[in-house]
Amino acid sequence: MSQSANQKLGRSSVKLERDVYINSSASVVGKKEGEGPLGLLFDMVGEDDLFGCSTWEEAESNLQKDAIYLALEKAGRKAEEISFVFAGDLLGQSIATSFGIASYGIPLFGVYGACSTCGEALALGAMSVAGGYADQVLCVTSSHFASAEKEFRFPLEYGNQRPLSATWTVTGSGAFVLGSADPGRHSRGRITGLTAGKIVDYGLKDSMNMGACMAPAAASTLEQHFIDWNSQPEDYDKIITGDLGTVGQTVLIDLLRDKGYDISAVHMDCGIEIFDAQTQDTHAGGSGCGCSAVTLSAYVLKQLEEGSWKKVLFLPTGALLSKTSFNEGQSVPGIAHAVVIESV
Amino acid sequence: MSQSANQKLGRSSVKLERDVYINSSASVVGKKEGEGPLGLLFDMVGEDDLFGCSTWEEAESNLQKDAIYLALEKAGRKAEEISFVFAGDLLGQSIATSFGIASYGIPLFGVYGACSTCGEALALGAMSVAGGYADQVLCVTSSHFASAEKEFRFPLEYGNQRPLSATWTVTGSGAFVLGSADPGRHSRGRITGLTAGKIVDYGLKDSMNMGACMAPAAASTLEQHFIDWNSQPEDYDKIITGDLGTVGQTVLIDLLRDKGYDISAVHMDCGIEIFDAQTQDTHAGGSGCGCSAVTLSAYVLKQLEEGSWKKVLFLPTGALLSKTSFNEGQSVPGIAHAVVIESV
Numbered sequence: 001m002s003q004s005a006n007q008k009l010g011r012s013s014v015k016l017e018r019d020v021y022i023n024s025s026a027s028v029v030g031k032k033e034g035e036g037p038l039g040l041l042f043d044m045v046g047e048d049d050l051f052g053c054s055t056w057e058e059a060e061s062n063l064q065k066d067a068i069y070l071a072l073e074k075a076g077r078k079a080e081e082i083s084f085v086f087a088g089d090l091l092g093q094s095i096a097t098s099f100g101i102a103s104y105g106i107p108l109f110g111v112y113g114a115c116s117t118c119g120e121a122l123a124l125g126a127m128s129v130a131g132g133y134a135d136q137v138l139c140v141t142s143s144h145f146a147s148a149e150k151e152f153r154f155p156l157e158y159g160n161q162r163p164l165s166a167t168w169t170v171t172g173s174g175a176f177v178l179g180s181a182d183p184g185r186h187s188r189g190r191i192t193g194l195t196a197g198k199i200v201d202y203g204l205k206d207s208m209n210m211g212a213c214m215a216p217a218a219a220s221t222l223e224q225h226f227i228d229w230n231s232q233p234e235d236y237d238k239i240i241t242g243d244l245g246t247v248g249q250t251v252l253i254d255l256l257r258d259k260g261y262d263i264s265a266v267h268m269d270c271g272i273e274i275f276d277a278q279t280q281d282t283h284a285g286g287s288g289c290g291c292s293a294v295t296l297s298a299y300v301l302k303q304l305e306e307g308s309w310k311k312v313l314f315l316p317t318g319a320l321l322s323k324t325s326f327n328e329g330q331s332v333p334g335i336a337h338a339v340v341i342e343s344v
Numbered sequence: 345m346s347q348s349a350n351q352k353l354g355r356s357s358v359k360l361e362r363d364v365y366i367n368s369s370a371s372v373v374g375k376k377e378g379e380g381p382l383g384l385l386f387d388m389v390g391e392d393d394l395f396g397c398s399t400w401e402e403a404e405s406n407l408q409k410d411a412i413y414l415a416l417e418k419a420g421r422k423a424e425e426i427s428f429v430f431a432g433d434l435l436g437q438s439i440a441t442s443f444g445i446a447s448y449g450i451p452l453f454g455v456y457g458a459c460s461t462c463g464e465a466l467a468l469g470a471m472s473v474a475g476g477y478a479d480q481v482l483c484v485t486s487s488h489f490a491s492a493e494k495e496f497r498f499p500l501e502y503g504n505q506r507p508l509s510a511t512w513t514v515t516g517s518g519a520f521v522l523g524s525a526d527p528g529r530h531s532r533g534r535i536t537g538l539t540a541g542k543i544v545d546y547g548l549k550d551s552m553n554m555g556a557c558m559a560p561a562a563a564s565t566l567e568q569h570f571i572d573w574n575s576q577p578e579d580y581d582k583i584i585t586g587d588l589g590t591v592g593q594t595v596l597i598d599l600l601r602d603k604g605y606d607i608s609a610v611h612m613d614c615g616i617e618i619f620d621a622q623t624q625d626t627h628a629g630g631s632g633c634g635c636s637a638v639t640l641s642a643y644v645l646k647q648l649e650e651g652s653w654k655k656v657l658f659l660p661t662g663a664l665l666s667k668t669s670f671n672e673g674q675s676v677p678g679i680a681h682a683v684v685i686e687s688v
Contacts, residue, residue: 011427012451014477055672083355084540092436092495093666094456095674098543102677107356107540109464110456110679112438120453124468131475133358151436151668196428196451199442322437324495328399330439333446335454 012221013195013228020126021187021344023077023136023179025301026070027294028063030145030171033286036275041298042172043070049146049171057095060144063173063290064089064100068140071175075136076183079104083134086121088112089142090169090289091151092322096142100173106138114318115214115243116197117141117289118174118296119337122314125178126191126339135180142173143288152207152323165209167245167271167287168280174293182344188301193340195228197221199320201333207319207326211248211271211284214317217334218244219255221315225338226261233263237309240300241336242292242316243271245285270295270316292316304343311342357539357572364470365531365688367421367480367523369645370414371638372407374489374515377630380619385642386516387414393490393515401439404488407517407634408433408444412484415519419480420527423448427478430465432456433486434513434633435495436666440486444517450482458662459558459587460541461485461633462518462640463681466658469522470535470683479524486517487632496551496667509553511589511615511631512624518637526688532645537684539572541565543664545677551663551670555592555615555628558661561678562588563599565659569682570605577607581653584644585680586636586660587615589629614639614660636660648687655686 007015027042034045044066051066053059064087072079085104088111089096097110113120121139128134146156148169154160178191200217207213218241226232233239244252249272253264270292271285296314303309317336326332351359371386378389388410395410397403408431416423429448432455433440441454457464465483472478490500492513498504522535544561551557562585570576577583588596593616597608614636615629640658647653661680670676 008427008477008479011424011478057668057672080355083352088456090437091666092668093434093458093664095664095666095669098664098677099669099674102543102545105542107542108457108679109468109540112432112454112456113452114437124453127475127477128471131471131477133352133471133475134355135352196453198449198451199446201446320437320439320442322435322439324401324436325439325443328401330443333442335452 010228012224015193016126016130018130019190019192020129021179021182022189023177023187024071024075025176025188025297026067026074027174027297028066028172029294033170033172033274036280038274038299042294056144056147060096060142060147061100064096064140064142067173067175068101068104068138071177075177077136077177079106082106082136082138084109084128085138086111086125087140088117090148113335114320115287115289116316116318116335116337118293119316119339122191122339123194123196123337129178129180137178138175139178140175141289141293143169143290144171145169148288162283163208164283165247167210167243167284168282169288170274170286170291172290172294174297187344189304189341190344191339192342195221195225195338197336199333199335201331203331205331207321207332209247210319211245212251213319213332214334215244215248215251215255218252218315218317218336221336221338222256223259233261233266236266236311236313238268238312239263239266240312240314241269243287244269244317245271247284314339314341354572356568359537360470360474362474363534363536364473365523365526366533367521367531368415368419369520369532369641370411370418371518371641372410372516373638377514377516377618380624382618382643386638400488400491401435404440404486404491405444408440408484408486411517411519412445412448412482415521419521421480421521423450426450426480426482428453428472429482430455430469431484432461434492457679458664459631459633460660460662460679460681462637463660463683466535466683467538467540467681473522473524481522482519484519485633485637487513487634489513489515492632506627507552508627509591511554511587511628512626513632514618514630514635516634516638518641531688533648533685534688535683536686539565539569539682541680543677543679545675547675549675551665551676553591554663555589556595557663557676558678559588559592559595559599562596562659562661562680565680565682566600567603577605577610580610580655580657582612582656583607583610584656584658585613587631588613588661589615591628658683658685
């Protein structure tokens, strides 16, 4: 019976009895990301952020297409061997995904969790593999600075000023081939469990300070994770949020201290790592559902491969706003999904 | 081992070895839907389409909230007993969902498949239950005529003329409690399998004829389903698409005839059933990811309960466009996810 194979821990967490292997992954980023601290680690860096396309949206679609192409190639897989692709992006109606992956002809489960989408896609993808529903699946997410600014904030041509709490949407896409087996023992990591997050809304309304909006969701999922798994921060070499940035990081650490957990020694945020805020004018850090995806692929999985880390908790956070909800005066609720990733 | 419990049929289809029960469901609709042919079957009909809210988006959120409330109540479940909610809507960044279900505090997997979202949510929800990841999950989707017109087409105040191929977005939300058990033997149906759809793009660009844009996707998923399951149209009492409308229905039947399948005797479309096109001025039919959800809850599951039908294939279709993709001259790709539902 499959029920015994996958252990429920509380209602939100699942311990996968059968490991799911990250057979391969790939990262494709824009010029600015290529110039940042992780620049040399990405698989592909664009010369400009249009990637040969005529619109920002098409460029973002292209990011997904290229990331999938590279991930499939590295895994030695053809698109026809992939059962499902779990994919999403930040744009209205997820159009970067719709136009990015159609040509591969892989059955699609579209997912949306704002910048937490990479965590959601990996969680659902891992469950579908561990459950025996698929031998291989793809997980892919993307974001693009220019398409996101247009979608959520102001046209680039306005030259809008940004407060120091604002983050800079990463132009990038990360793709991951998950499999039930570890062909050639070349897999980059193992997904061994997850904690699904719920929406947390502290009533904050400042879309220029999304780190603070999302930190309560990260704290909620982390606390639930520690309870469900009966674990502590020091059980992980790193606890890796997606794009809280420097402001959100402070809030998260404070919120968890109040709950009795000190993650300050092991916390890392992809948004803080991907840019050099001093020289790249990115303020609080990088963001977007490409940010955590490309950092996971290029940097985090590398540490697991090289043995620097054995076990990490990957926890991308999302801010569930839209231009419409913002203009109608709604708050910015957050969500965060956690995935346990261990070295092979 | 769970691998033996869930049988993969081809790469896109899954036969759930353990049935997943639709423990309960609920439908909440607007005034116009209440006046339609299925009006008396819905659980709740709004007196107007604002449902006491001040914006269309908030009203749509309220639809989801009410549908979940009723479904939980009918199932005799509290929100705390639900592991995951699979939810989505048509609005940019799925804000109807984000603000509709937050208060329940259930871990959320946001899904997006345009008007196919109800099929996607049921497919993923059923897999998570059959895989032993959850005892109970919720699946909920919604659409709202006024929020969708604002999101995709023109402000209502324009009084825009609509061609006869256009569909009318249904104001409604359907919620479903799926469970691994059948408490009291009161469940409304069983989900026994699924076929996930891929994006199909015939290059059509007319967002006022979405039936024709989506029909090729429905044909693709149906053909794949017949192949994977080694089945024929007559194996089902009904094959039920979501919102192809009258134009899309004709295209679907023709496309499948070319592939050697005649579904004309068993095909039903929720969009055609929900309105009386002659008297309600809805042209080609109803649409939106509330359309298939409320029709499934109010009408289809009733037939299964009453024994009129034994086995249906529920196949909502989605048009993967956004205002931005449309304005940039992109085509309108389609997608369709199929779920096999049998009587208890």
